[in-house]
Amino acid sequence: MNNDDLKRKIKKGIALFIRFIKNPAFVCDDFFQFEFEKKMGITTRGFVKESELGIPLDLNPYHYVPGGNVYLKKVLKRLRIKETDSIIDLGCGLGSPMLYMSKFPFKKISGVEFSKELYLGCKKNFEKLNYPHVSVLYGDAGDFNSFDEYNYIFMFNPFGLVTMKRVLENINQSYAQNPRIITLIYKNPLYGKEVLETEIFHKISEYKTESSFKFFVYRTNI
Numbered sequence: 212m213n214n215d216d217l218k219r220k221i222k223k224g225i226a227l228f229i230r231f232i233k234n235p236a237f238v239c240d241d242f243f244q245f246e247f248e249k250k251m252g253i254t255t256r257g258f259v260k261e262s263e264l265g266i267p268l269d270l271n272p273y274h275y276v277p278g279g280n281v282y283l284k285k286v287l288k289r290l291r292i293k294e295t296d297s298i299i300d301l302g303c304g305l306g307s308p309m310l311y312m313s314k315f316p317f318k319k320i321s322g323v324e325f326s327k328e329l330y331l332g333c334k335k336n337f338e339k340l341n342y343p344h345v346s347v348l349y350g351d352a353g354d355f356n357s358f359d360e361y362n363y364i365f366m367f368n369p370f371g372l373v374t375m376k377r378v379l380e381n382i383n384q385s386y387a388q389n390p391r392i393i394t395l396i397y398k399n400p401l402y403g404k405e406v407l408e409t410e411i412f413h414k415i416s417e418y419k420t421e422s423s424f425k426f427f428v429y430r431t432n433i
């Protein structure tokens with residue numbers, strides 16, 4: 212190892228140590244998750260800019276960044292997930308939150324993704340894991356209209372207002388046809404106002420994340 216390599220390794224070590232001191236739970240969980248993904252030959256990491264997703268830009272897609280981590284685990288723990296619950300991640304990327312969801316007793320876990328590359332990556336990840344209750348769907352979340360099969364919905368700021376309005380309209384319709392308790396977990400809830408304007412959801416709680424934005428949790432009445 213030459214001097215430059217050594218300096219780079221020391222710098223990396225110091226940066227990791229500082230991150231650990233600031234947030235040990237996050238860093239430890241991230242480390243074990245990384246090791247798990249490596250062992251299973253999968254990956255949910257990475258960053259893809261809006262313009263490289265291959266999603267029509269008039270649908271207002273937001274970039275890909277993985278959203279599953281110890282903070283999501285804490286939210287799910289507080290929600291006391293039951294074996295009769297089913298969840299869908301709208302804009303699931305490579306499936307990072309779905310990996311965390313699979314640590315809970317959900318009957319069914321699904322994700323829908325409109326970036327062909329991310330969809331294929333996510334599908335490959337779960338094929339390797341061979342979890343029978345997990346499925347990945349390809350398509351525009353704004354067209355998704357099988358919400359009746361789910362009582363939990365997850366979103367990590369996947370898209371802007373154009374798509375968000377179509378999604379909320381479809382959730383509304385599902386609720387009108389089949390009134391039930393639906394829980395919406397919305398990370399970085401830029402369109403929280405629009406969620407409340409549906410008049411079917413009320414906010415029940417909020418949780419912190421690894422960043423300055425939060426999780427807002429909404430629920431319907433029956």
Ligand SMILES: C[S@@+](CC[C@H](N)C(=O)[O-])C[C@H]1O[C@@H](n2cnc3c(N)ncnc32)[C@H](O)[C@@H]1O
Nearest residue numbers: 272276277278302303304307325351352367369
């Ligand atoms: C911030 S990332 C979150 C990914 C994943 N939910 C997570 O937390 O790791 C947003 C994702 O939404 C996807 N997306 C954007 N617009 C979409 C649409 N109309 N339909 C389906 N997926 C979409 C993007 O491709 C991207 O993977």
